[in-house]
Amino acid sequence: MIKVNDLENLAKKYRRDLFEKFLLIKQGHPGSIFSMMEIVVTLYHCGFVRFDEKKKLFLDRVLISKGHATAALYPILKDFGVLPTKEWDNWGKTNSLLRVFGNTSIPGIDITSGSLGHCVGAGAGMALSYKKSGLDKKVYVVISEGELYEGSTWEGLLFAKHYGLDNLKIIIDINSLIILGKTSECLNLDPIKDKISGLGIDTFESNGHDFKDLISIFQKCEKTNKINCILANTIKGKGSSVMENKKNWHYWNEMNDDEIKITRNELT
Amino acid sequence: MLQRDAFIAEITKRISKDKNIFFLSADFGAAALDELREKFPDNFIHCGISEQAMLDVASGLALEGKKVFVYAMAPFLSLRAIEQTKCGAGLMNLPICLISVGIGLGYADAGPTHYSTEDFACFRAIVGSSIYTPADVATTKLIVNDMLDHPKFSYIRLDRNVLPDISPQINSNDYQKGFKVYGKEDKKKIALISHGKMLHSCLELYNKDKENFICVDIFRSKPFPTELPKEISLCKGMVVVDEQSPSGNLSSCIFEGFSAQNYFPKIVSKSLPEKYIFENGGRSYLLKRFGLSNEDIISATKQIID
Numbered sequence: 001m002i003k004v005n006d007l008e009n010l011a012k013k014y015r016r017d018l019f020e021k022f023l024l025i026k027q028g029h030p031g032s033i034f035s036m037m038e039i040v041v042t043l044y045h046c047g048f049v050r051f052d053e054k055k056k057l058f059l060d061r062v063l064i065s066k067g068h069a070t071a072a073l074y075p076i077l078k079d080f081g082v083l084p085t086k087e088w089d090n091w092g093k094t095n096s097l098l099r100v101f102g103n104t105s106i107p108g109i110d111i112t113s114g115s116l117g118h119c120v121g122a123g124a125g126m127a128l129s130y131k132k133s134g135l136d137k138k139v140y141v142v143i144s145e146g147e148l149y150e151g152s153t154w155e156g157l158l159f160a161k162h163y164g165l166d167n168l169k170i171i172i173d174i175n176s177l178i179i180l181g182k183t184s185e186c187l188n189l190d191p192i193k194d195k196i197s198g199l200g201i202d203t204f205e206s207n208g209h210d211f212k213d214l215i216s217i218f219q220k221c222e223k224t225n226k227i228n229c230i231l232a233n234t235i236k237g238k239g240s241s242v243m244e245n246k247k248n249w250h251y252w253n254e255m256n257d258d259e260i261k262i263t264r265n266e267l268t
Numbered sequence: 269m270l271q272r273d274a275f276i277a278e279i280t281k282r283i284s285k286d287k288n289i290f291f292l293s294a295d296f297g298a299a300a301l302d303e304l305r306e307k308f309p310d311n312f313i314h315c316g317i318s319e320q321a322m323l324d325v326a327s328g329l330a331l332e333g334k335k336v337f338v339y340a341m342a343p344f345l346s347l348r349a350i351e352q353t354k355c356g357a358g359l360m361n362l363p364i365c366l367i368s369v370g371i372g373l374g375y376a377d378a379g380p381t382h383y384s385t386e387d388f389a390c391f392r393a394i395v396g397s398s399i400y401t402p403a404d405v406a407t408t409k410l411i412v413n414d415m416l417d418h419p420k421f422s423y424i425r426l427d428r429n430v431l432p433d434i435s436p437q438i439n440s441n442d443y444q445k446g447f448k449v450y451g452k453e454d455k456k457k458i459a460l461i462s463h464g465k466m467l468h469s470c471l472e473l474y475n476k477d478k479e480n481f482i483c484v485d486i487f488r489s490k491p492f493p494t495e496l497p498k499e500i501s502l503c504k505g506m507v508v509v510d511e512q513s514p515s516g517n518l519s520s521c522i523f524e525g526f527s528a529q530n531y532f533p534k535i536v537s538k539s540l541p542e543k544y545i546f547e548n549g550g551r552s553y554l555l556k557r558f559g560l561s562n563e564d565i566i567s568a569t570k571q572i573i574d
Contacts, residue, residue, distance in 0.1 A: 111360070112359045122328040158316060
């Protein structure tokens with residue numbers, strides 16, 4: 001197992017790499033991407049998403065339902081050799097397959113997403129497909145807490161529970177902010193744990209930026225033979241004091257030279 | 269025989285040889301579905317009364333290579349879950365076949381929540397969709413076997429009720445073209461164009477007056493049948509009859525398909541009015557009351573004559 005210190009360095013490097021891209025393309029969703037960075041680093045670099053080194057492909061699926069944050073996967077997929085380096089290098093400079101929102105034309109991206117609330121259902125369909133075909137494959141679905149406002153998310157959870165999809169792992173990135181402010185003030189979602197547990201789904205809570213905690217919870221989920229859901233408590237814009245816990249950093253904002261310098265320092 | 273029973277029976281036959289086929293329902297039934305569920309329970313997936321999740325689940329199954337059929341009542345399968353259809357079958361070009369039952373006023377007298385009078389316009393707008401509206405069981409069977417042989421993003425519009433057989437029926441050559449013309453084009457004649465239930469009204473009028481009319485069954489409206497304009501362009505005009513609301517119905521489709529080939533015929537659109545229908549009286553009464561009786565169609569042809 002990779003060391004926690006190395007995982008922390010990887011997360012910082014990916015944030016830095018993505019920050020340089022944001023500066024270049026002047027758009028994107030840094031707050032949402034930075035809030036889930038440790039979650040996806042854990043999934044890919046701790047072996048939860050299994051990788052066939054020879055074929056250079058992942059055996060399990062990862063669906064980023066909060067499609068505005070799919071770009072978090074690009075530097076990871078590049079490191080695994082799944083995403084050609086030239087696509088990453090060219091992004092923001094010349095022709096590249098990469099987009100602010102992910103889609104299935106990008107190597108390693110398993111679903112076209114962007115509209116919220118689709119991937120619990122789609123992930124359930126994939127997980128059911130594996131069960132019907134007797135395949136040992138898993139689907140990890142990362143959703144934002146904002147997607148709990150979408151009725152289709154709850155329809156999908158109901159479906160997944162009924163069909164006993166223990167190969168479907170749902171992670172909710174709870175950074176407590178949506179575009180107009182705090183979820184608790186805009187339209188309260190709490191108590192999220194009670195609501196999901198109420199469907200009969202085993203629900204675990206984790207610090208979404210603590211690798212030890214995340215690894216421990218993911219391992220616990222792997223051992224259960226039930227559908228489960230991880231509530232990852234996170235900070236929007238984590239890693240950049242300019243962005244942290246600020247709703248306006250859902251989207252890219254222009255930065256002055258001082259802010260750029262501060263952020264670069266914090267991510268180095 | 270109901271179109272839905274014919275459709276599902278063909279799928280059931282095929283599942284016996286191909287376990288990769290999955291049939292999803294949002295709590296919508298049929299006699300033939302009872303048989304499918306009994307014979308092949310592993311290939312039937314009840315999605316609850318959750319059309320949106322059903323389309324998302326269908327996307328997941330299709331992304332893993334399954335042949336997916338989703339089935340529900342027309343107004344809910346179409347408009348309730350339209351964004352799921354766009355983001356799944358549309359954006360990812362997934363071979364999902366949507367079977368939509370009860371188009372038009374098929375659920376009379378349930379009222380406008382259960383009428384499906386906008387689905388045609390909505391589905392035409394989704395990029396990559398194919399749309400079929402069969403007028404009888406024989407055509408329905410040709411369609412389902414095509415979808416089984418060549419899975420694609422398709423929207424199949426079936427009637428709630430038993431429709432009479434068309435004679436002569438659609439053959440494989442017609443099927444490839446996407447339409448069938450009854451009668452021969454002539455500059456003195458008017459083409460009556462329709463699909464589904466309303467085609468039968470047009471055929472009845474054609475059979476009564478072959479001197480003045482030809483009739484066109486456009487059972488595949490998207491992709492538009494490109495051979496149609498040149499086969500009927502000599503006619504002095506067209507009346508397009510559709511049990512849909514006025515905007516974006518079959519007449520829009522005809523105009524766009526013809527104009528794309530630089531044909532600009534006189535077209536009169538006969539559809540339901542721009543209103544939601546709450547009146548009782550049954551489908552035949554409502555069609556007559558709201559402008560789709562045979563007399564109304566004849567009146568529309570006068571617009572061209574005059």
